[in-house]
Amino acid sequence: MEQVTFALAKGRLAKKAMELLKELGITCKEMEGESRKLLFTSDDGKYRFFLSKASDVPTYVDYGVADIGIVGKDTILEENRSVYEVLDLEFGKCKMAVAGKPEMKELLESGKFIRVATKYPAIAKSYFEKFHRPVEIIKLNGSVELGPIVGLSDVIVDIVESGKTLEENGLVVLADIEPLSARCIVNTASMKVKHDAIRNLLNNIEDLRRRENA
Structure with missing residues (x-):
């Protein structure tokens, strides 16, 4: 039996992904509770799962270590790997x-020239290049809201959910870049080699989503 391997972004997305799969009858008792294991097998043995840092998920899928990845659209855009983005899972909604x-x-x-602080330099660069804009992009790993507050940058490019953090720091959204949510990505070779197993799974997820939205 050919297993289908998932790479899941640690945290909320992985939890939501497993809840979604459970609704389809795909369960994994190994992942319930506390565990230091890194690789898990579904109860029926048809699927394997591993948790990774979100930014690594597209890499694992690109190299074929995982057949399917579940990760945010922001990560897909930033990492720009050679993968198929096949499904919007419609949870984890926010915007860049x-x-x-x-x-x-x-x-x-x-x-005019503008200085931008961001955790997402590739997304920021792509956005401002569309407008042929002279820009300096400053990569930060922590709270990018500090950039304009302390005078490091004029603006920031970042994920916005409720906007509360911006508001509390005297900042506002100046322009929307991209709507974001959890997406399903697939390895290009896996889509051919394991086509039936993957396509059936994706169809089942789509059917479930349609029923939920009906």
Whole structure:
């Protein structure tokens, strides 16, 4: 029997993904409770799962270590790996946006040089390149909201959920870049070699989503 291997982004997305699969009858008792294991097998033996840092999920799928990955659209865009994005799972919804102090709106719309702090340099670069915009992109790993507050940058490019963190720090959304949510990605070779198993699974997920939204 050919197993289908999933790479799941650790945390909320993995939890939601396993809840979704459980609704389809795919269960994995090994993943319940506390465990230091890194690789898990479903109760029926048809699937394997491993948890990884979100940014590594597209890499595992690209190299064929995982057949399927479940990860945020932001990570897919930032990592830009050679994978098929096949399904919007419609959870973990938020957006990528340009944000800053309200007075930066004029600078953003002026076309002049702008300094941008972000955890997502590839997404930021791609966005500003569309407008042929002179830009300096500063990669940060921590709270990017600090960038405009302390004068490191004019604006930030970051994920926005409720907008509460921005509001508490005197920042606002200046432009939307991309709607985000959890997506299902598939290895290009796996889509051919394990086509029936993967396609059936994706169809079942789509049917479940349709029923839930009906």
